Amino acid sequence: MHIASSITSLFRQRAFTPRLLRSVALAAALGCAMGAAHAAGTLRVAMTTSDIPLPNGQTDQGSEGMRFMGYTVFEALIGFDLSSSTKPVTLIPALATEWAVDPKDKLRWVFKLRPGVKFHDGSAFNAQAVVWNYEKILNDKAEQYDPKQAAQGRGRIPTVKSVKAIDDLTVEFTTTEVDALLPYKILWIVMSSPAQWNAVGKSWDVFLPKASGTGPWKLQTYTPRERAVLVKNTGYWDAKRVPKLDSMVLLPVPDASARVAALRSGQVDWIETPPPDGIESLKGAGFNIVSNVYPHVWPWHLSRVEGSPWNDIRIRKAANLAIDREGMKALLGGMMSPAKGMVPTASAWFGKPSFDVKYDPAAARALMAQAGYSKEKPLKIKSIISPNGGGQMQPMLMNELIQQNLAEIGIQVEFDVRDWNALLANWRAGAKDPGTKGATTTNSSYFSQDPFTALIRHVDSGLMPPKGTNWGYYSDPEMDKIFDAIRTEFNPEAQTALVAKAHEKFVNDALFLFVAHDVAPRAMTKKVKGFVPPHNWYVDFSPITME
Amino acid sequence: MLSYFLKRLAFALPIALAVSALCFSLVYLAPGDPLSAVLPSDASQEMIEKVKVSYGLDKPIAVQYAIWLSRALQGDLGQSISTGRAVASEIGAAIGNSLVLALLASSIGFTLGAALGVIGGYTHGSKLDRLLSAIAISGVSIPHYWLGIVLVAIFSVKLNMLPAMGAGSSDLWNWDRFSYMILPAITLAAIPTGIVMRSVRALVADTLNREFVNGLVAKGMGRRTVFRHLVKNIAPTALAVIGVQLGYLMAGSILVETVFSWPGTGLLLNNAIQQRDIPLLQGTILVLAMFFVLLNLLVDMLQPLFDPRISRS
Numbered sequence A: 001m002h003i004a005s006s007i008t009s010l011f012r013q014r015a016f017t018p019r020l021l022r023s024v025a026l027a028a029a030l031g032c033a034m035g036a037a038h039a040a041g042t043l044r045v046a047m048t049t050s051d052i053p054l055p056n057g058q059t060d061q062g063s064e065g066m067r068f069m070g071y072t073v074f075e076a077l078i079g080f081d082l083s084s085s086t087k088p089v090t091l092i093p094a095l096a097t098e099w100a101v102d103p104k105d106k107l108r109w110v111f112k113l114r115p116g117v118k119f120h121d122g123s124a125f126n127a128q129a130v131v132w133n134y135e136k137i138l139n140d141k142a143e144q145y146d147p148k149q150a151a152q153g154r155g156r157i158p159t160v161k162s163v164k165a166i167d168d169l170t171v172e173f174t175t176t177e178v179d180a181l182l183p184y185k186i187l188w189i190v191m192s193s194p195a196q197w198n199a200v201g202k203s204w205d206v207f208l209p210k211a212s213g214t215g216p217w218k219l220q221t222y223t224p225r226e227r228a229v230l231v232k233n234t235g236y237w238d239a240k241r242v243p244k245l246d247s248m249v250l251l252p253v254p255d256a257s258a259r260v261a262a263l264r265s266g267q268v269d270w271i272e273t274p275p276p277d278g279i280e281s282l283k284g285a286g287f288n289i290v291s292n293v294y295p296h297v298w299p300w301h302l303s304r305v306e307g308s309p310w311n312d313i314r315i316r317k318a319a320n321l322a323i324d325r326e327g328m329k330a331l332l333g334g335m336m337s338p339a340k341g342m343v344p345t346a347s348a349w350f351g352k353p354s355f356d357v358k359y360d361p362a363a364a365r366a367l368m369a370q371a372g373y374s375k376e377k378p379l380k381i382k383s384i385i386s387p388n389g390g391g392q393m394q395p396m397l398m399n400e401l402i403q404q405n406l407a408e409i410g411i412q413v414e415f416d417v418r419d420w421n422a423l424l425a426n427w428r429a430g431a432k433d434p435g436t437k438g439a440t441t442t443n444s445s446y447f448s449q450d451p452f453t454a455l456i457r458h459v460d461s462g463l464m465p466p467k468g469t470n471w472g473y474y475s476d477p478e479m480d481k482i483f484d485a486i487r488t489e490f491n492p493e494a495q496t497a498l499v500a501k502a503h504e505k506f507v508n509d510a511l512f513l514f515v516a517h518d519v520a521p522r523a524m525t526k527k528v529k530g531f532v533p534p535h536n537w538y539v540d541f542s543p544i545t546m547e
Numbered sequence B: 001m002l003s004y005f006l007k008r009l010a011f012a013l014p015i016a017l018a019v020s021a022l023c024f025s026l027v028y029l030a031p032g033d034p035l036s037a038v039l040p041s042d043a044s045q046e047m048i049e050k051v052k053v054s055y056g057l058d059k060p061i062a063v064q065y066a067i068w069l070s071r072a073l074q075g076d077l078g079q080s081i082s083t084g085r086a087v088a089s090e091i092g093a094a095i096g097n098s099l100v101l102a103l104l105a106s107s108i109g110f111t112l113g114a115a116l117g118v119i120g121g122y123t124h125g126s127k128l129d130r131l132l133s134a135i136a137i138s139g140v141s142i143p144h145y146w147l148g149i150v151l152v153a154i155f156s157v158k159l160n161m162l163p164a165m166g167a168g169s170s171d172l173w174n175w176d177r178f179s180y181m182i183l184p185a186i187t188l189a190a191i192p193t194g195i196v197m198r199s200v201r202a203l204v205a206d207t208l209n210r211e212f213v214n215g216l217v218a219k220g221m222g223r224r225t226v227f228r229h230l231v232k233n234i235a236p237t238a239l240a241v242i243g244v245q246l247g248y249l250m251a252g253s254i255l256v257e258t259v260f261s262w263p264g265t266g267l268l269l270n271n272a273i274q275q276r277d278i279p280l281l282q283g284t285i286l287v288l289a290m291f292f293v294l295l296n297l298l299v300d301m302l303q304p305l306f307d308p309r310i311s312r313s
Helices: A002-016 A018-030 A062-070 A127-138 A147-156 A182-186 A194-199 A204-210 A256-264 A276-284 A313-322 A325-331 A361-371 A395-409 A420-429 A451-459 A477-488 A492-508 B002-029 B045-054 B061-073 B087-122 B127-141 B144-158 B175-208 B211-218 B223-251 B254-259 B265-274 B278-306
Strands: A042-047 A078-080 A091-093 A096-101 A108-113 A160-167 A170-175 A217-223 A227-232 A247-252 A270-272 A288-290 A296-302 A379-385 A411-417 A512-517 A522-524
Touching (some): A042 A256, A096 A182, A108 A127, A127 A147, A127 A194, A170 A182, A256 A276, A256 A522, A256 B144, A256 B254, A313 A361, A313 A395, A313 A512, A361 A395, A379 A395, A395 A411, A420 B045, A451 A492, A477 A492, B002 B061, B002 B278, B061 B278, B087 B127, B087 B175, B087 B223, B087 B265, B087 B278, B144 B175, B265 B278
Parallel strands (some): A042 A247, A042 A270, A379 A411
Antiparallel strands (some): A078 A091, A096 A108, A160 A170, A217 A227, A227 A247, A288 A522
């Protein structure tokens, strides 16, 4: 024991290496906090990504990229209100102070920009900068066009036809069709600094380590695949959201056990997505597990092509009543929320569906009997699932429980396990694609941040593959009519009521097998204070402090 | 000597090319889409087709391979699909990290393995030899990623002595940076220690029984002189084992680098596989294959220095 403690103290003496002494002296001399990992007021985060999200603006690495780089260093015209962990997240003004559709021409939107906002390089944010940023992803003839950012952003704004500067602080958007959901799309497109891009020689590669946006965090260090250091932007336009921390260190740690080890050894303060089997031990070791339901759903997407058993509503409802979601929650260490629809019940879009999605095996068996099936005479189906994947939670474990539950009511499931990317490729190709190989369900988890991603894209008859991702080829004129109404309703309250109506139909017709919502677990040390986990994929790092 | 070198080089090049062609084909046999790394997961098929054309992935595989190979021969390994950075610079950054880790691990493995092997060879059949053999077999048998996790649990989580993952700040080489290497290097050293030890032990035991050793002893040579002759005799074979092991350490550390999030070629390969980043995968495999081939070439070149019979044959 003595030897161990001697060695421990010997190793700990590395804190007194010349390099650190130099750094401390420098920090003291400059009177500022040191950007290194052990400085006070620094939050060290282990992300699940394999690389640092690109600090170009329209970043990569999926939602985690937007969480840590897209919405920290950069901003869009519209933002999310992420200040509450109980209220539904709403859209709020960000770089635009107000926006409205032209009452005479519903294809024309006018956005008023926030005055006095500066990019991190000191240049002014204005209407020309907005046009320049949209051109970087929409106009492949523009000198600032970036295929990487276009790949990430273009698909988010399919209805944007053109963007024009009216004056220094007014921008006009023209859409290809009447699109009342445009604000939900605009919030994806973040603003990079044109002046900085010009200053670094008009190169996006050179821009990366010298990135400049308008966000509450500035990029200080960018080492691909190793680390990024963000420091607070003291000149941020919203004084209430100037970060309380001095800096934030982002580390890519894709291996879940390595993230847990890093947290437990004190190397990081915050880890994304701890593995379910590590949660209890982390709690026992005094770490906080923070989670909240967010716009995510883990369903089985049902095929509605001719001959699919899921065309029978009794079978769809029976399957929904057969799943023991509470049992599944226990299996996942509590890290899920049972789904009663495509959006959580707390969402304003949930509505008041008459069909209650719950665990009622007796009712499920009765419905299956009406459809002509039983445990003895089962319905045989094939399901495409993946062993892992972004947002897929614990797919094997969860699907095996579903298989067991469905067997109890007379649905015999054969799994077609595919690589996550292969599953996504089939999801885009649709249920009629020969690659579906007789499967009538696919299990892809979905982002449901706005009415389009939550509902429309899955069941709009105009979005069957290859045009869209209506995998199951569902078609119902009544549903299409509601979607058209949503797209043309500009009053936010009336639009919300219409989305709720669409969702009620979604649930009442049991269009999917609704299983779970993820709860975005994060583990952090008790030193991390002030974090508010909102009902959202994104979070606000500004109020966080380190004790 | 020169013809021997040229002959070895002539053998090496087709091997590297064959490996690259094989890996290229294997990548395409795997399911999934290389564009998944650059597109949001909910991108439509239309969008994917559009981006596919811009990356040249719409061309037949044979054409893609021919283009890639002709560029690779000119030193251009293309651009990573997921990051857009030059593959050569990605590999350049990673290979340095892997090389230092592999060198440290091989130093530990070869020193320890050779020392214990010599002891085992000299004490062949004794209890000490059996104990050392057990250690060697454990080193070879224990899955190194598991050993890595155990070492992290003890030295990082429990004792808080060493970092659990990462490579530290990437500036100067100093103790802070070195401390990040210790656990992955020890983990990586386990297998070469076992293999080198077993090889050296067998060679020493075998050589000690040969007549020339008895002759040396009979001539009254001291232990040191006998040992020098012994080393000269076992060195070519030991070198070959060491060369292969160093190659494995460079290319075969995917799991260990992943467990420790060490930003080397193993982690790069793992990420490239996960993200279906074909140019990065192909470039990394080609460079590692070339490294392996060159390392074997180097060993082949060194062997005649110890045993001139090799070049004569």
